Structure formats: C-alpha cells, structure tokens
Amino acid sequence: MSYDWNFQPVFDNWWALAIGAAGTLRLFVVCLVLGMGLGLIVALGRRSHNRPLRWLSTAFVEFFRNTPVLVQILWFYYALPILVPIEISPFTAAILGISLNSAAYSAEIYRGGIQSIEPGQWEAARAIGMTGVQTLRRVVLPQAIRRIIPALTNRGVEIFKMSTLASVVAYVELLQQGKLIASLNFNPLETYTVIAAIFLIILYPIVSMTYSLERHLARSD
Amino acid sequence: MADPVLRLTGLGKSFDGHRVFSDVDLEVLPGDRIAILGASGSGKSTLLRCVNVLETPDEGSMEVGGKAVGDNTRNRPARYSERELRALRQRVGMVFQQFNLFPHMTVAGNVAEGLVTVRGMSTSAARERAVSELKRVGLADKADTYPSRLSGGQKQRVAIARALAMDPEILLFDEPTSALDPALVGEVLSVIKQLADEGRTMLLVTHEIGFAYHVATRIVFLADGGIYETGTPDEVLKNPKRPLTQQFLAEHQRFQF
Numbered sequence: 001m002s003y004d005w006n007f008q009p010v011f012d013n014w015w016a017l018a019i020g021a022a023g024t025l026r027l028f029v030v031c032l033v034l035g036m037g038l039g040l041i042v043a044l045g046r047r048s049h050n051r052p053l054r055w056l057s058t059a060f061v062e063f064f065r066n067t068p069v070l071v072q073i074l075w076f077y078y079a080l081p082i083l084v085p086i087e088i089s090p091f092t093a094a095i096l097g098i099s100l101n102s103a104a105y106s107a108e109i110y111r112g113g114i115q116s117i118e119p120g121q122w123e124a125a126r127a128i129g130m131t132g133v134q135t136l137r138r139v140v141l142p143q144a145i146r147r148i149i150p151a152l153t154n155r156g157v158e159i160f161k162m163s164t165l166a167s168v169v170a171y172v173e174l175l176q177q178g179k180l181i182a183s184l185n186f187n188p189l190e191t192y193t194v195i196a197a198i199f200l201i202i203l204y205p206i207v208s209m210t211y212s213l214e215r216h217l218a219r220s221d
Numbered sequence: 222m223a224d225p226v227l228r229l230t231g232l233g234k235s236f237d238g239h240r241v242f243s244d245v246d247l248e249v250l251p252g253d254r255i256a257i258l259g260a261s262g263s264g265k266s267t268l269l270r271c272v273n274v275l276e277t278p279d280e281g282s283m284e285v286g287g288k289a290v291g292d293n294t295r296n297r298p299a300r301y302s303e304r305e306l307r308a309l310r311q312r313v314g315m316v317f318q319q320f321n322l323f324p325h326m327t328v329a330g331n332v333a334e335g336l337v338t339v340r341g342m343s344t345s346a347a348r349e350r351a352v353s354e355l356k357r358v359g360l361a362d363k364a365d366t367y368p369s370r371l372s373g374g375q376k377q378r379v380a381i382a383r384a385l386a387m388d389p390e391i392l393l394f395d396e397p398t399s400a401l402d403p404a405l406v407g408e409v410l411s412v413i414k415q416l417a418d419e420g421r422t423m424l425l426v427t428h429e430i431g432f433a434y435h436v437a438t439r440i441v442f443l444a445d446g447g448i449y450e451t452g453t454p455d456e457v458l459k460n461p462k463r464p465l466t467q468q469f470l471a472e473h474q475r476f477q478f
Contacts (some may be wrong), residue, residue: 123275124321124380128335128387129311131303138338142325220325220367 009185010194013177020177021198027163027173030095032156035102042103043110044136057107064104070165073097077169094166102159109151113144146217153210160203174198223251224287226390226422227272233280234267241267242447243280249391249424254417256433256454257426259443260469265426266318268443269393272424273313274301285309286390311339314384318396320376322368322383328355329364332383339387354382358412374405378412385416392416392423399428430473434458442466 010017045057064072077093080086088096117140125135145152167176174195182191225248233243241264249255257265270276272283274290279298283290290309291299301309322331332351336342342350348364355361358378368376377397384392394413398406410432417423417436427433433440433454440457442450444465450457461467 118321120317120319120321121323124315124317124323124383125334126306127273127275127310127315127317128383129307129339130335131307134338138334139323143323146325217325220327221369 003189005190006187007190007194009187010181010190013181013185016177016181017174017194017198020172020174021202023171023173023176024160024163025202027091027094027098027166027171028160031098031102031159031163034095034099035159036106036152036155038099038103039106040110042107043114046107046111047114061104061107064100065108069097069101069162070168072101073165073169090166090169090171093169094163094171098159098162098165101162102155105158106152106155109148109155110144112151113148114140116147117143146214149210149214149217153207156210157203157207160206161199225249225284226251226253226286227424228284229272229281230283231281232268232271232278232283234264234271234276234278240446242443244447245281247441247448249422251390251422252420252438254421254423254425254436254438255441256437256439257424257441257443258428258430258433258469259449263443264446265443266395269315269395269424269426272391272393273310273315274306275315277301285312307339311335311387312390313393314387314389314391315393316377316380316384316395316397318399320368320373320380320400322376322379324368327365327367328360328371328379331368331379332386335383335387350386351382354386355379357385357415358382359408372405373401374408377401377409381409381412381416390422392421394423394425394427396426396428428473430458430470442469444469 042057042060045053046061048054048057073093073096076096077088077090080093081088114136121139121143122135125139130138163173164175166173167179170176178191178195182188185191227247227249229245229247231243232245232247234241245268247255257268259265267276271278277298282293282299290305291301293299323334326334329348329351332354333342333344333347336347336350337344340347352361352364355364358381360375360378360382363371363375363379368379371379381397397413398409401409406429410429413423413425413432414436425433425437435454437454440452440454441448442457442461442465444450450461450463450466456462457466458470461470
C-alpha cells in the first residue's frame with residue numbers, strides 16, 4: 001500500500017499548533033512547579049513527628065497515586081462543581097488533576113532521596129547547633145535532590161506528556177489542536193505525526209539540560 | 222577550684238529496655254582531658270553522645286558551665302527543648318568516627334557552615350575564620366577542595382576544624398581514629414595532642430590506649446554498666462586495681478610491642 005504523505009495542510013495550520021504549544025507549555029510549567037513543590041511538602045509531612053499530619057500525607061499519596069489522572073481531571077471538571085458552587089475551567093481542572101497526581105509521585109521520590117542520606121549528616125549538622133529546618137535546607141536536601149534528579153526528570157517528562165490528557169475537557173493544548181486539524185482536513189496520520197514530533201522537539205532539549213545540571217552538581221565528587 | 226565545665230550526675234541510658242550504663246557521675250574541670258575507655262558495647266560512645274544529647278539520657282541530670290541542661294523538675298527522664306539543645310551544641314563540639322563532613326560543600330564551606338547558618342556570620346568573615354581554623358590543622362591549602370578529594374586523615378582534621386570554629390568549651394571525640402588507615406592515625410592524633418597542649422577541655426573515646434596515656438589527665442574505664450574504674454593514667458593504666466580493667470588492658474597489651 002502506498003500512501004501519499006502530505007504535510008502541507010498541517011503546516012498551513014501552524015498558528016493553531018502554536019496556540020496549542022503555548023497552552024501545553026503553560027499547563028506544564030504550572031503543574032511542574034505545583035506538583036514538585038507540593039510533593040516536597042507532602043514528603044516532609046510523611047516524615048513528620050505529628051501523627052495526623054503523617055496520616056494525612058500518606059492518605060494523600062495513596063489516593064492520588066492509585067487513581068487515574070484522566071479520571072481525576074474529569075472528576076474535577078464535571079463532578080466538583082456539583083458539590084461546591086464554583087466554576088472550574090478546563091485549565092483549572094487539568095492543573096488540579098495533573099499537579100496533585102504528580103505531587104503524590106514526587107513526594108515518594110523526595111522521601112526516598114531524604115531517607116538515602118546517612119544519619120551521620122543529620123548528626124553532624126545538629127552537633128554544630130543547626131535546627132531541623134536548617135539541616136534539611138543546607139545539608140540534607142541539596143544532597144538528596146542531587147541523587148533524585150534522574151527520577152525527578154522522569155516525573156517532569158511525564159507531566160509534560162500528561163498535559164495531553166487535558167484535551168478531554170477541551171483545554172486548548174497541542175493534542176486538542178491536533179484533533180481539530182485532523183478532523184478538518186481528514187489527515188490524522190500527518191497531524192498526529194507532527195504532534196508527536198513537536199513533543200520530542202520540545203522535550204529533548206529540556207531533558208538534556210537536566211543532564212548538564214547533573215554534571216554540574218557532580219563537581220564535588 | 223574552678224567551676225566544672227560539665228557535670229554529669231547519675232546519668233543513665235537504656236535502649237529498648239537494655240541498660241547501657243547507669244549512675245554515671247562525672248565532673249569535668251576546665252582543661253581536663255578525659256579518656257573514656259572500655260570494651261566494645263560498654264557504652265563509651267553512648268555516654269559521649271549523651272553529653273550533646275545526640276542520645277537523650279533517660280536518667281540523671283547534666284550541668285554545662287554550672288547551668289542545668291534539660292528540665293528535670295517534673296519529668297523523668299529530663300526533657301530538652303530544641304532551643305536549649307541548639308545552645309548546648311554550640312558550646313560542645315563533636316568529632317565523629319566517620320567524619321560526617323558535608324560532601325556537597327568545600328572544605329572551607331564545611332568549617333564555615335555553623336558560623337554562617339547558626340551564628341549568622343557573613344560569608345566572608347566566616348570564610349576567614351574557617352581558613353584560620355584550617356591553618357591550625359594544617360589544611361589551609363585545601364580550603365577550596367571537596368571532601369571526596371581528601372584522605373581519611375585529612376577529612377578528620379577538617380572535621381576537627383569544623384568543631385573548633387564554633388569555639389566550643391568542650392570537645393568530644395568519638396573514636397576519631399577508628400575509621401582510619403593505620404598510616405593516617407598519627408596526623409589526627411598529633412592535631413588532638415596539639416589541642417591538648419593548648420589546654421582545651423576534652424572527652425575522648427578511643428582505643429588508642431598509648432595515646433590516652435600520654436594525653437589524658439584522667440582515665441574513665443567503663444564496664445559492667447557504669448564507670449568501673451577511674452583515676453590518673455598512671456593509676457588506671459599502669460596499676461589497674463579491678464579485675465575487668467586488668468583484663469581489658471592485658472588483652473590490649475597483647476598487641477602492643
């Protein structure tokens with residue numbers, strides 16, 4: 001079977017793709033910051049001496065890790081407004097679903113990283129009079145984060161790709177725009193090929209940057 | 222007579238119902254250098270770690286510089302507030318068997334860390350102080366190196382400089398040479414000797430009995446769940462009076478030519 005590839009109709013819609021890419025990037029940045037930030041807080045909650053806090057953090061992780069993001073986005077968009085009188089935009093629903101899910105996963109990554117730091121590091125910091133927070137900030141986290149950069153990078157890539165799930169509530173991102181172009185021009189093969197390529201083109205340089213960050217942080221080895 | 226820098230009264234510690242030691246009374250005067258000896262498991266390190274409350278003692282009381290540490294009034298065991306512990310630990314420096322240097326900081330960064338983070342000193346002043354402490358242990362030229370590039374002996378000397386930078390009234394050494402290659406033990410001991418000659422107050426847990434003999438002003442021998450025998454190095458190490466001390470020394474001398 002021979003197929004005549006024709007990318008022209010896809011490229012003719014470059015403006016729609018550009019708007020989609022902007023929507024994807026916007027969602028990515030917000031979810032990356034919220035997901036990884038909240039993840040650290042939840043990880044610290046799981047290590048807390050405060051029982052209710054520890055229990056709450058664990059419940060959070062288990063709930064959001066064991067339910068599908070797609071269902072969470074749909075739930076926030078269609079179900080939450082029935083319970084509370086607020087309007088949820090597709091953007092907000094996507095942010096909630098993706099960020100909370102990523103927070104649950106990254107919390108476990110942070111927790112593993114923090115636990116991998118030898119107790120002697122905590123003791124040495126305490127022995128010179130540092131507080132728990134100072135020890136965490138100056139001694140433990142800098143070492144832990146260095147160790148978990150590959151795992152966090154994985155998480156970041158996953159967040160970027162999860163942004164396509166937002167198309168389920170018609171949030172304007174790359175996949176949503178792709179669907180539109182494909183249905184107007186009846187060219188799913190070319191359109192989705194281009195969409196996949198755009199993801200690769202955006203993600204690969206970002207991942208390469210994390211490799212240089214890893215090398216930079218390894219300078220003390 | 223000067224007031225004691227440290228006074229332990231009836232100190233005791235158990236782990237999961239297993240009594241490590243109890244009824245430890247110890248008075249440390251300024252300039253005292255006390256070597257704590259004993260077989261493994263006799264609680265030497267635990268006792269030392271109780272002094273800066275890295276282990277919380279569960280019996281007895283403690284005074285540092287004439288002031289009680291820990292609230293002993295209502296609670297048994299005594300309670301220690303975070304604030305009080307931070308103040309205590311700034312007055313009591315500790316050197317660990319495994320060095321515990323911060324690997325992501327330079328040598329000078331390690332020594333300056335407490336000054337910057339705990340004392341709020343400016344980075345430049347802290348660095349200046351750090352370099353002068355490093356000079357004291359003979360490592361000023363390594364200021365900008367990372368710990369991974371140092372030998373074990375150098376690492377331990379950096380750890381000593383880190384403790385000294387906080388101007389502690391007492392130095393605690395927890396088997397400072399036990400993790401070292403035999404060839405590197407000497408450089409660390411000579412730094413400790415130099416600190417002893419300066420008249421620093423120190424508590425030293427060690428297996429180097431010969432070194433303890435030459436440096437310590439007093440020997441504390443732990444056995445049988447407490448202080449078993451104590452006295453001057455000559456008394457305890459040359460003429461031990463009690464059987465477990467004699468046995469311990471006989472076992473150690475077997476390997477000393």
